[in-house]
Amino acid sequence: MKIAILGGTGxxxxxxxxxxxxxxxxxxxxxxxxxxxxxxxxxxxxxxxxGLKDDIRGMTNLDATKNSDVVIxxxxxxxxxxTIQSVEGVLDGxxxxxxxxxxxxxxxxxxxxxxQGSAAKHxxxxxxxxxxxxxxxxxxxxxRLADLNDPLGFDVIVCADDEEAKKLVMGLVSDxxxxxxxxxxxxxxxxxxxxxxxxxINLAIKNKMKPLSIKFV
Amino acid sequence: MKIAILGGTGxxxxxxxxxxxxxxxxxxxxxxxxxxxxxxxxxxxxxxxxGLKDDIRGMTNLDATKNSDVVIxxxxxxxxxxTIQSVEGVLDGxxxxxxxxxxxxxxxxxxxxxxQGSAAKHxxxxxxxxxxxxxxxxxxxxxRLADLNDPLGFDVIVCADDEEAKKLVMGLVSDxxxxxxxxxxxxxxxxxxxxxxxxxINLAIKNKMKPLSIKFV
Numbered sequence: 493m494k495i496a497i498l499g500g501t502g503x504x505x506x507x508x509x510x511x512x513x514x515x516x517x518x519x520x521x522x523x524x525x526x527x528x529x530x531x532x533x534x535x536x537x538x539x540x541x542x543g544l545k546d547d548i549r550g551m552t553n554l555d556a557t558k559n560s561d562v563v564i565x566x567x568x569x570x571x572x573x574x575t576i577q578s579v580e581g582v583l584d585g586x587x588x589x590x591x592x593x594x595x596x597x598x599x600x601x602x603x604x605x606x607x608q609g610s611a612a613k614h615x616x617x618x619x620x621x622x623x624x625x626x627x628x629x630x631x632x633x634x635x636r637l638a639d640l641n642d643p644l645g646f647d648v649i650v651c652a653d654d655e656e657a658k659k660l661v662m663g664l665v666s667d668x669x670x671x672x673x674x675x676x677x678x679x680x681x682x683x684x685x686x687x688x689x690x691x692x693i694n695l696a697i698k699n700k701m702k703p704l705s706i707k708f709v
Numbered sequence: 710m711k712i713a714i715l716g717g718t719g720x721x722x723x724x725x726x727x728x729x730x731x732x733x734x735x736x737x738x739x740x741x742x743x744x745x746x747x748x749x750x751x752x753x754x755x756x757x758x759x760g761l762k763d764d765i766r767g768m769t770n771l772d773a774t775k776n777s778d779v780v781i782x783x784x785x786x787x788x789x790x791x792t793i794q795s796v797e798g799v800l801d802g803x804x805x806x807x808x809x810x811x812x813x814x815x816x817x818x819x820x821x822x823x824x825q826g827s828a829a830k831h832x833x834x835x836x837x838x839x840x841x842x843x844x845x846x847x848x849x850x851x852x853r854l855a856d857l858n859d860p861l862g863f864d865v866i867v868c869a870d871d872e873e874a875k876k877l878v879m880g881l882v883s884d885x886x887x888x889x890x891x892x893x894x895x896x897x898x899x900x901x902x903x904x905x906x907x908x909x910i911n912l913a914i915k916n917k918m919k920p921l922s923i924k925f926v
Contacts, residue, residue: 600894674912675912680817681908687900709922709923
């Protein structure tokens with residue numbers, strides 16, 4: 493499958509690109525083509541060192557979206573709306589995946605959803621209604637996902653109103669390797685998933701633990 | 710330690726009573742003394758069958774509170790305020806533990822916090838400010854906790870503004886056996902913990918799994 497990772501030059505984008513590249517054609521997107529190509533080159537170098545498949549490409553967010561079936565919106569919440577609007581003209585027929593979490597941090601982190609109830613619902617509200625939106629990847633700690641020596645062993649919850657798009661993204665979760673996809677319901681349930689991220693950050697801070705993920709047992 | 714479990718005749722109260730009774734003096738509370746005594750007798754029978762310590766007592770919520778150091782408010786959210794107000798006169802110096810989650814269910818469950826932000830904050834708001842409140846046990850599935858053959862193996866997040874009370878309750882979590890307490894921060898963070906319960910219920914429904922708990926990995 494052809495997957496664009498918008499804002500794929502950092503944070504969660506790196507780990508998703510490295511791990512999904514083993515089974516899919518990955519295009520890292522950025523506002524500037526050069527920045528995207530640099531990131532793609534870096535990722536390919538890391539993969540080559542491990543003897544892994546290393547054919548990640550880099551393009552502008554717009555070109556990445558044009559050339560993909562699935563678009564992962566790997567940007568911070570404050571850039572989510574402008575990023576999705578910058579590619580809106582070429583979204584037709586594609587599945588948009590949001591790992592986005594609106595949060596604020598003082599000593600600890602809070603979940604700060606917009607008036608729509610969740611980042612996912614906010615993103616949905618600015619796209620044509622026929623674009624299918626899927627919530628996923630919120631509980632993957634970026635540094636561990638990008639560390640190819642980390643065996644993971646986590647669960648990832650996937651929410652969507654469209655069952656076909658949900659299944660497709662649950663398949664992508666499995667393709668990360670040693671990560672179990674779980675059905676979390678529809679977009680109405682997105683806020684229960686988005687609010688896990690500040691919880692995980694707080695637990696790691698308060699209990700002096702490495703970046704944490706989640707398993708349901 | 711002397712622990713009152715108000716509303717301890719059902720749901721999460723049963724498992725907490727059975728398991729904490731091995732290291733603590735448990736008093737099951739109910740609005741009617743007879744109902745509490747019946748539940749205590751049933752619990753003691755279950756414990757005796759397993760050759761376990763079986764000295765649980767039953768009293769009215771008021772007497773249970775009077776005779777305890779720690780009060781666990783094991784009632785549904787809609788009864789939380791009236792229950793705490795019914796024992797308010799004898800709460801002085803005690804630690805109040807809330808496993809309570811405000812939620813509604815249609816096809817799936819939603820977290821429905823009150824205007825105070827969480828059940829914990831709501832409960833706090835009706836008590837004298839010197840009563841220490843601790844959030845705990847939200848992610849323990851009642852039927853598995855009450856099944857003494859279940860090995861558990863879960864994490865439980867504990868939140869409180871008073872560090873001493875938090876440590877005391879983290880100790881109680883350990884005393885359940887094979888359950889790890891994690892520090893979740895203060896009462897401001899309670900909503901991140903309370904909202905885990907509807908998530909766990911939804912995941913079990915959507916993925917056709919047994920009642921689920923949580924581990925942070």
